[in-house]
Amino acid sequence: MKHLLSAGDLNLEKAITILDTAIQMEQVNSRDIKKLPTLRGKTVVNLFFEDSTRTRTSFEIAAKRLSADVINFSAKGSSVSKGESLKDTAQTLEAMGANGVIIRHPASGAATTLASSGWIDSAIVNAGDGTHEHPTQALLDAYTIRQKLRGNEPGSDLAGLKVAIVGDIAHSRVARSNLLLLKTLGAEVYLVAPATLLPAALASQAKAHFYSLDQAISEVDFDAIMMLRVQSERMTASFFPSEREYARIWGLNGDRLAKLNPKTIVMHPGPMNRGLEIDAKAADSQNSVILAQVANGVSVRMAVLYHLLAGGSEIE
Amino acid sequence: MSSRTVLSGSDIDRAVTRIAHEIVESNQGTSNLVLLGIPTRGVMLAERIAAVLERSYPDFDAAKALGRLDITMFRDDLSTNPTREITETLIPAGGVADKVVVLVDDVLFSGRTIRAALDALGEFGRPRAVRLAVLVDRGHRELPIRADFVGKNLPTSVAERIRVQLSETDNDNSVVIEG
Numbered sequence: 192m193k194h195l196l197s198a199g200d201l202n203l204e205k206a207i208t209i210l211d212t213a214i215q216m217e218q219v220n221s222r223d224i225k226k227l228p229t230l231r232g233k234t235v236v237n238l239f240f241e242d243s244t245r246t247r248t249s250f251e252i253a254a255k256r257l258s259a260d261v262i263n264f265s266a267k268g269s270s271v272s273k274g275e276s277l278k279d280t281a282q283t284l285e286a287m288g289a290n291g292v293i294i295r296h297p298a299s300g301a302a303t304t305l306a307s308s309g310w311i312d313s314a315i316v317n318a319g320d321g322t323h324e325h326p327t328q329a330l331l332d333a334y335t336i337r338q339k340l341r342g343n344e345p346g347s348d349l350a351g352l353k354v355a356i357v358g359d360i361a362h363s364r365v366a367r368s369n370l371l372l373l374k375t376l377g378a379e380v381y382l383v384a385p386a387t388l389l390p391a392a393l394a395s396q397a398k399a400h401f402y403s404l405d406q407a408i409s410e411v412d413f414d415a416i417m418m419l420r421v422q423s424e425r426m427t428a429s430f431f432p433s434e435r436e437y438a439r440i441w442g443l444n445g446d447r448l449a450k451l452n453p454k455t456i457v458m459h460p461g462p463m464n465r466g467l468e469i470d471a472k473a474a475d476s477q478n479s480v481i482l483a484q485v486a487n488g489v490s491v492r493m494a495v496l497y498h499l500l501a502g503g504s505e506i507e
Numbered sequence: 508m509s510s511r512t513v514l515s516g517s518d519i520d521r522a523v524t525r526i527a528h529e530i531v532e533s534n535q536g537t538s539n540l541v542l543l544g545i546p547t548r549g550v551m552l553a554e555r556i557a558a559v560l561e562r563s564y565p566d567f568d569a570a571k572a573l574g575r576l577d578i579t580m581f582r583d584d585l586s587t588n589p590t591r592e593i594t595e596t597l598i599p600a601g602g603v604a605d606k607v608v609v610l611v612d613d614v615l616f617s618g619r620t621i622r623a624a625l626d627a628l629g630e631f632g633r634p635r636a637v638r639l640a641v642l643v644d645r646g647h648r649e650l651p652i653r654a655d656f657v658g659k660n661l662p663t664s665v666a667e668r669i670r671v672q673l674s675e676t677d678n679d680n681s682v683v684i685e686g
Contacts, residue, residue: 208592211592212592212593214595215577215593215594215595215596216593218595218596222630222631224630226630227580227581228580228581228626229580229581229585257580345595497580497590497593498590501580501585501586501590502585502586502588502589502590502591503586503587503588503589503590
């Protein structure tokens, strides 16, 4: 595996290999000295053209724990604000000898362009491209589901688990990557969203889809329910009447939480709009694994960086 | 390609038994011993040594003394080889600080695996001493490392391959020279 551009790049075997590696990385993260010499001498560039806290810091911590040198590059305050193109930026990084580039970009397909253009020879990790994909988020979500519902058993998949993805699916790269990866791992994925935010092309790939969260909860006994952030910055039209109405009809609140199976885990990729897609009762409940998702992000990204950067070629 | 069996199953059993007793002899007892197997076959050899010790010394408790140490992420040849899978590291609950740690591996060759193991071990504390037990020492060291307990010294040429088979993962118990 040279790049990680899409959750669809991962077959069942590769996905499980990465999740199993992440278990060992998690063990490292629980030690007093959270440092391995594995990527010593390698340079990882965080190339972020969009705002991010958790993904960027998570990748930075992951790379540093493996002893890689990390350069943080954000569009603000760089030559990009002087009008430099992605091509020139990439070639500059190549000339400086970057081994891995982690890219977040508002344009869908930016990571693929970088990987296939020949501008740069490094390993490329897609950390979110527009409304397209965010594969490491899907991996950490799958890891969290396996950890909470399958006892973190190495080699296990997610066969038969029922996972609901709820909310702004149209604009969500998290939803797209999760749909692909969770299906690869054998889970049943259900999409729940207002009709205006549920593209038919995605709905047809799911096990089933619902236009009402209440209906979904009453008809399916979900093992995990994943609330998506309402992405106001990508909303260019009126997809729902008002935020208050969205919160009332599609938000996960205390009442809906009470109707779920007590064992159902509640997930959110962050950052949360508290009171909109999820309220404090649900976000801070016993069912919530939202902070575990953040913690697992570091282990999973260490595993991804290990598989992309440590070896000379594919796994034997 | 020729192949020749140099240790049979019963030869391996005798070597493991002798190594187990040598470890206790040099440690003057079983107290403070920690056995760490290096994956893959070092783990099984460490288990076999622990089994011998449990049979022979009533105060030896394998549950408190046996572990495994994955050294993949400490190797110095990671970038020139295909990506290796990482396996589990298990350190006994008592840790390694102030213990006599015996690293167990199947074949001692260049010494680079043991160098990586010493680095990996350092992450868990400061042992009182570190010893090395191997089933086969085939020579050709590239680092100043030697084994304390050796099943069999086997002079080889660099071109030859040593294949250790243990019934836990393979169909057979034997050490074979190929090439």
